[in-house]
Amino acid sequence: MFYEGRIQNFKQFKSLSELVSEIQSSFYTSCLYWCKDNDLIIGVANDQSTCEGVLEAALLNLSSGTMVDSLTLGWIKKHEWEDSIRKCFDNPFGSASIPFLYENETVVKREIETKSWFTCGCCGSSFKSNYKEQEKFGQDVGYGICPECENWYS
Numbered sequence: 001m002f003y004e005g006r007i008q009n010f011k012q013f014k015s016l017s018e019l020v021s022e023i024q025s026s027f028y029t030s031c032l033y034w035c036k037d038n039d040l041i042i043g044v045a046n047d048q049s050t051c052e053g054v055l056e057a058a059l060l061n062l063s064s065g066t067m068v069d070s071l072t073l074g075w076i077k078k079h080e081w082e083d084s085i086r087k088c089f090d091n092p093f094g095s096a097s098i099p100f101l102y103e104n105e106t107v108v109k110r111e112i113e114t115k116s117w118f119t120c121g122c123c124g125s126s127f128k129s130n131y132k133e134q135e136k137f138g139q140d141v142g143y144g145i146c147p148e149c150e151n152w153y154s
Contacts, residue, residue, distance in 0.1 A: 010034065016042060020082045023073075027055065034062055040089060059088050118144035122152060 009028075013019040013035040019042070023033060027046045034043040043060030047070055055074040060067050069088040076084050115128050121137070127146040134144035137153060145153055 016082055016085065019044060020085065023057070024078055024081065027057075032060070034060075037086075037089075039063070042085070042089065044085065057085075059085060061089065118146075120144065120146035120149055122146070122149035 009031045011022075011031050011033050013022065013033065016035055016037050019033050019035045023044060023046075027033075029046045029048065032043050032045050034041060036042075041062035043062045045058040045060065047056040047058040055072070057071045057073050058067055059069045059071055071084060071088055073081055073084075113130055113132060115130050117126055118129050118134060119126055121143045122145055125146050125148070127144070129144050129146075137145045
């Protein structure tokens with residue numbers, strides 16, 4: 001994900017509503033926006049590949065240290081952003097999350113060795129792997145290529 005390695009600042013908000021209002025007006029690539037929402041600490045990072053693309057947000061569960069989803073905010077009406085972000089965190093398939101680490105309390109990086117559940121982007125089956133093994137396939141967060149389908153990608 002593009003947010004990895006470029007976060008330099010952390011900006012805290014009192015609520016998810018306040019956070020969403022801020023990113024609607026300015027959403028910097030070097031900043032991790034976060035707030036507490038009930039028992040959850042929600043992080044939102046700009047995940048655009050360039051400043052010319054559609055607005056993409058990496059949704060991070062800072063309570064558990066996992067990336068929950070990558071949400072294309074550019075495809076969602078602005079008045080629906082808060083509800084859409086909250087629904088991603090309520091997703092029962094959150095076990096497909098990718099773990100990440102803080103480095104020097106400023107840089108967020110994926111934990112590449114930790115095993116997590118992935119969904120195969122080829123056949124749709126669930127399997128356990130880690131980011132280091134799946135990185136070569138270039139799939140979105142939570143997706144990879146299972147061992148049975150790897151021969152199609154060799």
